[in-house]
Amino acid sequence: MAVQTPPKTGFEKWQEGINKAVGDAKWNAWDCEIQMAVSEYNRHLLGTAGYVPLDWQLIKAMVWVETGANRPEWTSKPMQIGVSGDPGMTSLLSGNEGGDLILPPIWKGRLTVSSVRSIPAYNIRAGIGYLLMKMANYEYRSVLSTDTKVYEVIVKPGDSLDKIAKAQGSTIEVMKKLNPAANALRPGQHLKCQKASVQRVITSWRHISTTLIAQRYNGGRDPNYAKKLDYALSLIRKGKAALCAQ
Known part of the structure; x- marks a missing residue:
């Protein structure tokens, strides 16, 4: 009696296809980009x-x-960011989640809904940007202005540090740092002040791993995503990259 071979899993079928990528120049087309x-x-x-x-x-x-x-997406959206139903592109380009800190200045304004969906080089950059945006940790902190001059402010009746900071274009954190003894204000008191604003800043980074990419880039939609990444990466490290002009 013949022994039936169990049907191949979706991952095994994917493996068969990806194994053919090694040595196929088409799969290295985006290396330089x-x-x-x-x-x-x-x-x-x-x-x-x-x-x-x-x-x-x-x-x-x-x-x-x-x-x-x-x-077909290989020639337009190789990283799939911007496909229908994917929130990643909007999250990155809105600037509301930290994308404004992640994008290199030369790409701000160049990455648009239209360009990300149609130009592969732009799609790759948007995909990388979204990945890094999801890997950064952020906090809102007081950031000094480019005007580093220290000004002097005279306290008026009814003033508070918060009120003075708002009026002077500073923050209460900066006011407290410059005036550590100013616990109780009194009219006529002289305080130091510097221009500052509260801004979102990157404070640290998560350790990027295939598992974390599966969670934060793929969103857990493909349960084999991390496993696929590990397999593809092992093949890529053994293969030859395209030769790129320096």
Whole structure:
């Protein structure tokens, strides 16, 4: 009696397809664009607290998992950001969730709904931006203005530190730091003041892993996403990348 071979799982069928990518130049088509985009983000974010430079091969693995050279989106939306029902592009471009801190200045204004959905180089940059936005930790803090001059303010009747800060274009945190002894204000008192505002800043970064990418980029929609990323990354690390002009 013949032993029946169990049907292949969805992951095993995916593996068969991805194995054919090794050595196929089509699957390396975005290597140079990915390397360039990752370098732009790394240069922009290197000064933020605890940032570890992003590995471009990890992004290539995401592109292989998200799309792949045999799908039509490969030539328009290789990272799938901006597809119907995906909130990622809106989250990134709105600036309400930290995207304004993540995007390199040269790409602000260039990444639009239309360009992200139609130009692969822009889609790749939007995908990387969304990933990094979801990996950063943020807080609202007082940030000094470019005007670093220390001004003097005279307390008037009814004044409080908060009232003075608002009137002078500063924050109560900066006022307290400059005037540590100003617990109880009195009219005629002289206080120091600097221009400042409360802004969102990046305070730290999550450690980027395939599991975290599955959670925060894919949103858990594909239960095999992290497993696919690990497999694709292992193939990519063994293979040859496209030669890119320096």
